[in-house]
Amino acid sequence: MQPSDWLQLAVYVVTLAAITKPMGLYLMQVLDAGGRTWLDPVLKPLERLTYRLMGVRPDGEQDWRRYTGSMLLFSLVGLLFTYAILRLQHLLPLNPQGFGPVSPDLAFNTAVSFTTNTNWQSYSGESTMSYLSQMVALAFHNFVSAATGIAIAAALVRGIARHSTKLLGNFWVDLVRITYYLLLPICLVFAVILVSQGMIQNFRPYTKASLVEPMKISVEKKNDKGATIKSPDGKTVMEEQTVTEQVIPQGPMASQVAIKMLGTNGGGYVNANAAHPFENPTPLSNFLQMLSIFAIGSGLTWYLGRMTKNQAHGWSVWAAMMALFLGGVLLCWWAEAAGNPIHHQLGAAVADGNMEGKEVRFGIFNSALFATVTTDASCGAVNAMHDSFTALGGFVPLFNMQLGEIIIGGVGAGLYGMLVFVVLAVFIAGLMVGRTPEYLGKKIQSYEVKMAMLALLVLCFTLLGFAAWASVSAWGLAGRNNEGPHGLSEILYAFSSAVGNNGSAFAGLSANTPWYNTTLGIAMLFGRFLMIVPIMAMAGSLAQKKLVPASAGTFPVSGVTFIVLLLGTVLLIGALNFLPVLTLGPVVEHFLTAQGKLF
């Protein structure tokens, strides 16, 4: 934990704080159907044309049911479209590597994954997806699933800010405007900057390089039919293979990476994701990628403040998020810097900390920071292997995801997830000031409580339910790379990542099996849409309420007291549920490692 690292952390937080207001101001214009931006001369005609083609009346606002219905319809169509492309990629152009069709369960998993802004990848992109699949089927979702999340957050904020109305805006207008005015222009600039850092952007076939030093690796022995061979005692038979050349993937990487970060998608172009030198060439590209993950989510808190005419509230929500963020970074960074206690006992590599699974270019701090950022936001891009973190270091990403991706969070999703906790905090503590709880002038009553708790229940049930099933079923156990508590962490991580729509993986789990592809796919669907529906219902109900004027008796939703209250609610209601199982996973592992036991 060196001074230069502290300095980087400070620069990161200050830069983020600095871009929050400009981003918020821009969002105010983008998320207003009549808003003006300096891109209007170029994009306005395109926007109008799009509406005409889609048959959308831009001034026709929708109530929560129609807004949610439009969103669900759009997502369903997108999901089927992606599934079709993946299944048919061998028949479609831009497939120089000649990849075959994606298997049904993987195609389902992947289509869901990209539709839900998760970008969980049970496959290696460079060895599975054609250029067309990457660019059309997947990149399309990188944009629109991000736009969908922002749209839902905007609708919720409108529900809070407006009163005595049913209307929450128009989904199609929000979708188009967010994509055209927010995501596309920023990505264009961002991609160019990334290319300047050495990131590739081409359509060349993969190149091959001869290894200077051929290496031997152990692989599963396969019979003529391509199936693995088992020895009489049930173990997979391995054989040695000599590798003499390396395939170097090519492709339109910078354009993919820009939206993968900005839209908190996180799906890597290559399997190594942001650890790969092409996907993350320099320290600057690393910094900018981390910054872009938080950029929109951070700006949305400012948007919340401005829309509700209570900027202090927006900043308070931001501050609560930052407090959780800093707590996570410090714990993860400390655990990784402290390293593996067994190394200490052996007197080996003590000064380095835990470097296993980390890119030497980034080192301990930037790996820990990246891991925290990517799991706070539901990005899921990684620049180090979380599976190789120490028990406590790995606990942080796991915990972040289980909170429901509310620390800045996925674009839009982070804000609406956090607002669920805000509503609950206001309800519980609001009673303590002696009034029916009010959130920014809106009474929080049984309907809002019901919807907020429903969203939490979906998260808990899906996550714990599937993880529990996996932990005792042969299908679930088969995917583990490790035994004991670390294996449990791998399972937990997979479902936390799926439900939280994060998409990062504890690299150990081999999830490309029909069972995992299916269950994780369902978990992603539930974690996205079953949470959005009650939240939108809450938005609809809030919008219809009358505004109670503020008085000295009104519950304060800004300031230190509120921040502490919100943190307490998040930790007590959001986190305590996962404490028992976390204890069985990373916590037990931590104590066992200290005793010299490894998994």
Added chain:
Amino acid sequence: MTHKPPSLFDWNIVGPAIVDSFRKLDPRLMIKNPVMFVTQIGALLTTVAIFTATAERGFITHLAIWLWFTVLFANFAEAVAEGRGKAQAQALRRTRVKTTAHRIGSGGRTEDVNANDLRKGDIVVVRAGEVVPADGDVIEGAATVDESAITGESAPVIRESGGDRSAVTGGTRVLSDEIRVRVTINPGEGFLDRMISLVEGAKRQKTPNEIALTILLSALTLIFLLVCVTLKPFGIYSNAAFSVPVLIALLVCLIPTTIGGLLSAIGIAGMDRLLQHNVLAMSGRAVEAAGDVDVLLLDKTGTITLGNRQATEFIPAPGVSEKELADAAQLASLADETPEGRSVVVLAKKFGIRERQIHELPLAQFVKFTAQTRMSGVNVNGTQYRKGAADAIRGFVKTPVPAAVEDSVQKVSRAGGTPLLVATRDRVLGLIHLKDIVKGGLRERFKRLRTMGIKTIMITGDNPLTATAIAAEAGVDDFLAEAKPEDKLALIRREQSGGRMIAMIGDGTNDAPALAQADVGVAMNTGTQAAKEAGNMVDLDSNPTKLIEVIEIGKQLLITRGSLTTFSIANDVAKYFAIIPAMLMGTFPAIAPLNVMALHSPTSAILSAVIFNALIIVALIPLALRGVKFNPIGAVAILQRNLLIYGAGGVVIPFVGIKLIDMLLTALNLV
């Protein structure tokens, strides 16, 4: 007056409450409270486990006993609250048992019937010395009535047919004269009956906030149920076989049993406290709404001012001494029996003028006040003394009113007072300053309301000038001058459309629409039946400032719920640290450092957490019944205070409590 609340440990209440705690184990009653219902099922399963378990029978038995105690303690809390409410209601109700009524039959003859057989619309005769058999309206006659049985106020009041003083309440006693009363309610529908049903279990309905809170608690229960159920497979994975009783213990400790067990007791206790202040609420919803009130409408007369103007000053005309004026003013007021007139006589005494009696002036000819002359006075020894409104006197006096006096008239009017001119036929002597006297201590109370964020609006029939002055003196935030009853209704509607909640107190029939429209409408017991029907509370003392207490009780109710919910949820942290290490210690001895409380053994740890969880319910019963203290210090300060006590305290206290119980169990060799 307020009834003294029964002691918390009154055996007359605690005894039956213990019996009730067992009676309430009926699952049909328990299911209304999902948190405790889950606890009861847990207790049942643990009891079964005593017989099916192969090992640790003693531990499981202990566990089962304490789980049952948890349920019983929660039932006990509810039963005690009900018992106290019933005791208070019965004290009020006692007055009306075995009353005989003289009902006027179809033929006009009276027949004696039991008061309980009276129906709405029956007409009864009540004679001097008899008890009014049921609530109703006086339709004939007037009588003095002793209402002390209900209000505690010993001075009798007059009840007469017509007008705003026609309502009589069952249980009060007629002292003089005879009245005919039309019964306005059926038996069992009286305000008291309704109030009693509100504190009794069967008909009690949950209030909106209670419903919302129940949803939150049920959802939390569901989440923790899932946590505990999934812990079984996770345990199997980790080779740590968690037994069902241990998982149940964890579940019961995690679900919010503290607030779940006390929630209904808190609501009933709120009703009880209202009863202690002699206010009957028609619904729990009304009590809760009182906490939410943003605007308080107060009638000027009787609420803010003493009700009558009083003479405070004599302002003589040029060339007239103050004493001369005082003398004349007193003479002119001798025959004036109104409070204003009396106050002139009293004020004159301060100038050394002895109060003269009417019989001392046998030749005097008194002139009464009439609406036409708008003057009163006396003719003595050929001099005509008059006092009256300025324009009336101007017409009476033969000479013009001096400019200095006209100036004073203007000045007094501007200050919100009423100028009365005193004159003889040929000379204006000066004027009397009549002033509305604002009740003492109101300014502080309104300030208190302001810190709670409540705006006070004074309603008065006075002109805006007078209203401004009184509003400023009383310290109300706003006023509605020259108000007609329909203006009041319009004001309420206007404020409500701005999202505010309105409370008002009223007594007259013309108040009824406004009382019905207001979110909290408190009708005075002396008011008309129409007013009482329209409001959602009745103040038996007919004290207009009672609204402030009602609001505080409403707030206290909500604060108590919120604080105990926070406390209950915050408790979970310590319980995790007690139970989780205990559950895992057998399989993973390495996690010993997690046992931060250094509890003796896994079984003692689990048992201590469960015992703490049960005992904390009992420990908090007094707080639930009394309510968390409410200080009007502004929302931010209240929040900080309660967060610190119930939030931070809720995290810390169980650590201490569980450790102490663990030490005790170890010392007693119970584990």
